Amino acid sequence: MSDETHLTAHHDLAPGEEEQLSVGARILGYVVGLALALLLTATSFFIAGTDLVWQPSIPVALIVLAIAQMGVHLVFFLHITTGPDNTNNVLALAFGLLIVFLVVGGTVWIMAHLNANMPPMDQIMMRQ
Amino acid sequence: MAMTATADHARADPHHIGVVIEHPGPAPKRIVTAYGFWIFLLSDIVMFxxxxxxxAVLSGQTAGGPKGAEIFEQRNVAIETVCLLxxxxxxxxxxIAADVRNRFWFYLGMTVTCVLGLIFLAIEFREFADxxxxxxxxxxSAFLTAFFSLVGCHGLHVSAGILWLLTMMAQVLAKGFRADILRRMMCFALFWHALDIIWVAVFSVVxxxxxxP
Structure with missing residues (x-):
């Protein structure tokens, strides 16, 4: 089958594709990923509702946990690694993340400034 | 490492920066397809x-309506999260079953995936209807508009994913594990995993x- 040439030829890995491992090793990868993701999810839900930690730290903790869990998903489920055969996939991901960061960060930044600098709505109405 | 033959070469210059290789020809279709789909997924993430x-901008603009804390039920969200995970x-x-061409485990895995996805959608739909x-x-309010469009957009993606999943099961049933079917299966798996990544952001942020409080 011509599409099986990727097994032998010297090529990059497709996104989502693993290096050639045995079935057992591949299943183990998913099990480890599932366990880590469940652990991080449980921590997130626990942190969000607890009184045990310093309250202002909760939003930061939730965001850090979310980013960690996305990393776990990327590595164990989507098999995006830093290996040389994954360079193209990682570069595309990095560019996507740049745009996401610009869109979200830029919007929040600018809109917060606009909101802070704008007089309340009733003042605008009175001037007219 | 699968490519033991090239391991020495890779270690010397792992990212092929300094070497001018005689071009080995176009990459296999499997890589081209999956890479293109990966670009699509990233643009989908940019849209999200x-x-x-x-x-984030509108979450405080409740216009006298309910705030998030008053309408979110964490127990439901936890169930949804576990289902999707x-x-x-x-x-x-x-x-994996598709790669080793094992029909039984393929159908079993896809059926369980489908059922879990449907449970997720049912809980979300009930929340919206409520x-x-x-x-x-x-x-x-502006807050609820932003909430419904963000979570609803993810829900629409999951619905489309379930339709795709059923299509894949039907195609394997009718055509077997052909190379083109396996490529589609690989894209579907990428799509489904990406939806889960977006859900992580949704349940954390929203x-x-x-x-x-």
Whole structure:
């Protein structure tokens, strides 16, 4: 089958594709990923509702946990690694993340400034 | 490492920066297809980032309506999260089964994935219907508009994913594990895993951060 040439030829890995491992090793990868993701999810839900930690730290903790869990998903489920055969996939991901960061960060930044600098709505109405 | 023959070469210059290789010809179709789909997924994530940005800006604009903390039920969200996470796992099992051409485990994995996805959608639909019935529909406030469009957009993606999943099962049934079917299966697995990544952001940002008093 011509599409099986990727097994032998010297090529990059497709996104989502693993290096050639045995079935057992591949299943183990998913099990480890599932366990880590469940652990991080449980921590997130626990942190969000607890009184045990310093309250202002909760939003930061939730965001850090979310980013960690996305990393776990990327590595164990989507098999995006830093290996040389994954360079193209990682570069595309990095560019996507740049745009996401610009869109979200830029919007929040600018809109917060606009909101802070704008007089309340009733003042605008009175001037007219 | 599969490519033991090239291991020495790779170690010397792992990213092929300094070497001018005689071009080996176009990459296999499997890589081209999956890479193109990966680009699509990233653009989909960029689209979601716009919804997230809108939600972040509008989450405080409740116009006298309910705040997030008053309408979110964490127990439901936890069930949804576990469903989607387990379905991502079973989807991975199904794609391994497809690679080794094992029909039984493929159908089993895909069926479990489908059922878990449907449970997720049912819970989400019930939540939406409940909110609308209480008068907290998307037109109530800017916050609710942003909430319904962000979470609803993810829900639409999951619905489309389930239709695709059923299509894949039908195609394997009718055509077997042909190379083109396996490529589609690989793209489907990428799509399903990416949806789970977006859901991680949704439940963290919308439900957990939003239910803080």
């Amino acid at each position: 980032s716009c919804f997230f940005a809108a939600y 387990l379905s991502s796992f079973t989807c991975g099992m199904a794609s 909110l609308v019935a209480r008068g907290y529909g998307p037109s109530r 439900y957990l951060l939003g239910s803080a």
